[in-house]
Amino acid sequence: xxxxxxxxxxxxxxxxxxxxxxxxxxxxxxxxxxxxxxxxxxxxxxxxxxxxxxxxxxxxxxxxxxxxxxxxxxxxxxxxxxxxxxxxxxxxxxxxxxxxxxxxxxxxxxxxxxxxxxxxxxxxxxxxxxxxxxxxxxxxxxxxxxxxxxxxxxxxxxxxxxxxxxxxxxxxxxxxxxxxxxxxxxxxxxxxxxxxxxxxxxxxxxxxxxxxxxxxxxxxxxxxxxxxxxxxxxxxxxxxxxxxxxxxxxxxxxxxxxxxxxxxxxxxxxxxxxxxxxxxxxxxxxxxxxxxxxxxxxxxxxxxxxxxxxxxxxxxxxxxxxxxxxxxxxxxxxxxxxxxxxxxxxxxxxxxxxxxxxxxxxxxxxxxxxxxxxxxxxxxxxxxxxxxxxxxxxxxxxxxxxxxxxxxxxxxxxxxxxxxxxxxxxxxxxxxxxxxxxxxxxxxxxxxxxxxxxxxxxxxxxxxxxxxxxxxxxxxxxxxxxxxxxxxxxxxxxxxxxxxxxxxxxxxxxxxxxxxxxxxxxxxxxxxxxxxxxxxxxxxxxxxxxxxxxxxxxxxxxxxxxxxxxxx
RNA sequence: GUCCCCAUCGUCUAGAGGUCAGGACUCCGGCCUUUCAAGCCGGCAACACGGGUUCGAUUCCCGUUGGGGACGCCA
Numbered sequence: 258x259x260x261x262x263x264x265x266x267x268x269x270x271x272x273x274x275x276x277x278x279x280x281x282x283x284x285x286x287x288x289x290x291x292x293x294x295x296x297x298x299x300x301x302x303x304x305x306x307x308x309x310x311x312x313x314x315x316x317x318x319x320x321x322x323x324x325x326x327x328x329x330x331x332x333x334x335x336x337x338x339x340x341x342x343x344x345x346x347x348x349x350x351x352x353x354x355x356x357x358x359x360x361x362x363x364x365x366x367x368x369x370x371x372x373x374x375x376x377x378x379x380x381x382x383x384x385x386x387x388x389x390x391x392x393x394x395x396x397x398x399x400x401x402x403x404x405x406x407x408x409x410x411x412x413x414x415x416x417x418x419x420x421x422x423x424x425x426x427x428x429x430x431x432x433x434x435x436x437x438x439x440x441x442x443x444x445x446x447x448x449x450x451x452x453x454x455x456x457x458x459x460x461x462x463x464x465x466x467x468x469x470x471x472x473x474x475x476x477x478x479x480x481x482x483x484x485x486x487x488x489x490x491x492x493x494x495x496x497x498x499x500x501x502x503x504x505x506x507x508x509x510x511x512x513x514x515x516x517x518x519x520x521x522x523x524x525x526x527x528x529x530x531x532x533x534x535x536x537x538x539x540x541x542x543x544x545x546x547x548x549x550x551x552x553x554x555x556x557x558x559x560x561x562x563x564x565x566x567x568x569x570x571x572x573x574x575x576x577x578x579x580x581x582x583x584x585x586x587x588x589x590x591x592x593x594x595x596x597x598x599x600x601x602x603x604x605x606x607x608x609x610x611x612x613x614x615x616x617x618x619x620x621x622x623x624x625x626x627x628x629x630x631x632x633x634x635x636x637x638x639x640x641x642x643x644x645x646x647x648x649x650x651x652x653x654x655x656x657x658x659x660x661x662x663x664x665x666x667x668x669x670x671x672x673x674x675x676x677x678x679x680x681x682x683x684x685x686x687x688x689x690x691x692x693x694x695x696x697x698x699x700x701x702x703x704x705x706x707x708x709x710x711x712x713x714x715x716x717x718x719x720x721x722x723x724x725x726x727x728x729x730x731x732x733x734x735x736x737x738x739x740x741x742x743x744x745x746x747x748x749x750x751x752x753x754x755x756x757x758x759x760x761x762x763x764x765x766x767x768x769x770x771x772x773x774x775x776x777x778x779x780x781x782x783x784x785x786x787x788x789x790x791x792x793x794x795x796x797x798x799x800x801x802x803x804x805x806x807x808x809x810x811x812x813x814x815x816x817x818x819x820x821x822x823x824x825x
Numbered sequence: 826g827u828c829c830c831c832a833u834c835g836u837c838u839a840g841a842g843g844u845c846a847g848g849a850c851u852c853c854g855g856c857c858u859u860u861c862a863a864g865c866c867g868g869c870a871a872c873a874c875g876g877g878u879u880c881g882a883u884u885c886c887c888g889u890u891g892g893g894g895a896c897g898c899c900a
Contacts, residue, residue: 269900304899379898386897393826395896420898437830446828446896454898461900485829485895508831509894517893603837606849610838620839620848639831639838642893646836649850659863699863713862734860768859783859795861802860 260500262294264476266320266327267465269301270312272565273586274319275520276645277480277510280604283629284507284638285478286325287605290630297472298330298341301465302353303458311567319587323597324626329472347472352464359459362467362497363421363452371496372452373406374413375422397448400424421453423463423493430488435505435635442488450489462489470499478635481506481642482517505635508608511644512583518645523582524558524565527574531559534578542578549573584647594673594705599654601626607643609633623653655702667694673704681708684718685805692761693717693805696797716791717805721813722821730794732825734784735818740775742785743819749786750815759808761800768799789818 266282268274274282289296298320302308313331320327321335330350332341341350349355366372375398377385382398389396400422413419425447432440452463459467469477484506494501510518519525534542546555550570558564566574568588575582584593590600602624611632613621624632658666671694674682685693697707697714707714716724735742749771753759756767772782783799790811796802803811 267900271900301900307899375898377898382898390826395827397827397896440829443828448896451898456898458898460898465900480894481830482894483900486900506830511893513836606837612839614839614848618847622838622849641831641838643838644836646850649837652850655863696862700861730860765859772859779859781859787860793861797861799859 260475261473262289262292262475263297263473264289264294264478265297265299265469265472265474266325267299267301267468268316269304269307270309270316271304271307272312272520273568273588274316275518275585275587276590276604277518277520278316279319279323279587279600280510280607281478281480281507282320282325283323283601283604284609284633285476286327287629287633288476288478288635289328291633294475295328296325297474298327298350299468299472300331300351301461302351303461303464308353315568315588319591322591323587323601325601345473352459352468355464355468356458358471359453359464359467363459363463366423366452366496367410367421369496370406370424372421372423373400373404374409374419375400375449375451376409376412376417376419378418395446397446398422399449418455420451420455422449423452423489423496425449425489425492426495430491432484432487432491432504434484434487435503436638436640437484437506440484440487442485447488447492452493462486462493466490466493466497466499469502470494470497474502476503476505478505478507481509505638507638508640509642510607511642513644513646518585520585521562521565522585523571525562526582527566527571527580528559528562530578530580531555531574545577546574548577592677592705594701594703595650595654596657596669596704598626599650599657601629602657603650603653605629605633607645609638612637623656651702658701658704659699661698663691663695663698666698667691670694670697670701670704670707674708677705678708681718689717689805689807692801696801696805700797713797716793716796716802721810722817724792726788726792726818726822727794728825730788730792731822734788734794735822736825738781742781742788743822743824745771745782745785746789746815746819749782750812753803753808753811753815756808759804761798761804763800764803765798765800786815789822790814 264285266278266285268278268282286296288294298317300313300316302313317331317333321333321340326335326337326340328340329343329345329347330341332339343350363372386396427444429444430442430447432442434440450462451460453459468474487504487506491501493499512518512522531542531546543552546552550573554566554570558566568586571582574580584590587600591597602622605624606622611621611624615621658669661669667690671682682690693707693714700713701707706712708718709715749768752767752771753764756763768782768786769779772779784794787796787799787802788794790796790802790806797805806814
């Protein structure tokens, strides 16, 4: 009888969930769903220095927002109910709480002389590595020939600082990867890696193997950067008498420039910008950043490119320095106004394709999460790395938004506003808000665009005397013509002042009647009005534009235009 | 430097010996129209190179080149 299917996502809580991690989580989730197995979430917080409770919460939130519900793992309340738990009793799911299990495994290795204490300091090892590099050699740690096991064990027991290293078998290790095929690693490139750190915590390699066994993980789906770790894990499994899971390594996700998309990209960009700003104006920059940042933290971060700042700190740097940091975290896309199902769909296509065509012979590439859960498979995961194409993501987003019902779009948009732009909602009430949302639907690629300062909805959100007039539009539609748009405005104002009801259809009809009475095309009336009301030559349909603003604001704006708009 | 992985339009990809090499995104036209969008129609654009194998290679093999990843007491 075959083992039940269990997949897992095992992030380390050192920052937000980024796109690469989200894709890994998604594929694990989809595979578990497709195979009727369980999807498990485990928090890998064995790095005491870099883990934080905030980061854990952030990752759970991001996962829940994406709709990747986990069957086992930390308990969490989502919009659709609780997720997580420990039905099979395989928890806890925080590695920091499982230390005794790792110790037991390590002890069993030590007893059988499969692991041993090593006393080199990090500095010594560093020197050895540099030396090897300089001599164009590869550094591999192997236990010395004359190693005195008893003496080493005694020194360790006596409290001398040490790590425990695993005795990597001196043989070639073959890995069967479900995506990449057979891969073999020569004995000469494997070394005695650390299984227990100086601080007593297990390393990732040890912990992952122990936990996957204890939790019955059957399929390990992870990024290709882990490929080289696999022989270590396999060797450990064999030494410990564990089952060997199915391995599948996912292609890497790239930035548009071809570099690997990394959770550290934002820090990288910010660090660069801060350095530049510092070079230009040291004191001024420091003063500006000090307003909401701890400068000692900042200096440490500047000095060590492996450290990451919190999202909040990064955000304030972004703001203070007027930068635009690259979006790589799930939260960036949420704030950017993308629907979770759009993000999920797009992520799914980064490395996977259905291979199906529709009736017209077009590739099927739009998938709801539930469809992914049915259709996803390892066989159709590609081997080539993929660039993250924001333009295509945007197109997906626009198409999805446009395909929603007016009510669904509005609900999603209001939800986004409540979280990120509550002010905007206060400018628009009742039917004006409904009309605004409906008018924005085909004009928005994301939920953030309706309220964007230069977006299609800006005209309605700005004060009646706060918008500027585009000189080109004024020249063309207000100043030119016989009669000029400007000359037409008073009549339009008077008509509008009396019009009942003040609604799109009636407005369009009334404006059409004015045009017809004067023997003009609709454009001769609509465009001047548009410019007067919005300052620009482009806006939603005329009736909608006026109805969204409402009679009062329309009249006020026409007056202002007549009084203040300069002639070109 | 060592090891590992990868290679079809600019990007994401379909293709599993014989196809006009298909689709999507981007870009460019056109239609629609009171503007901007949306929508509809159309267009540009690819098998990295060199050897094999084969009647026939985008497809199989080898090499070259190019890209990427890993070489932590991070995960």
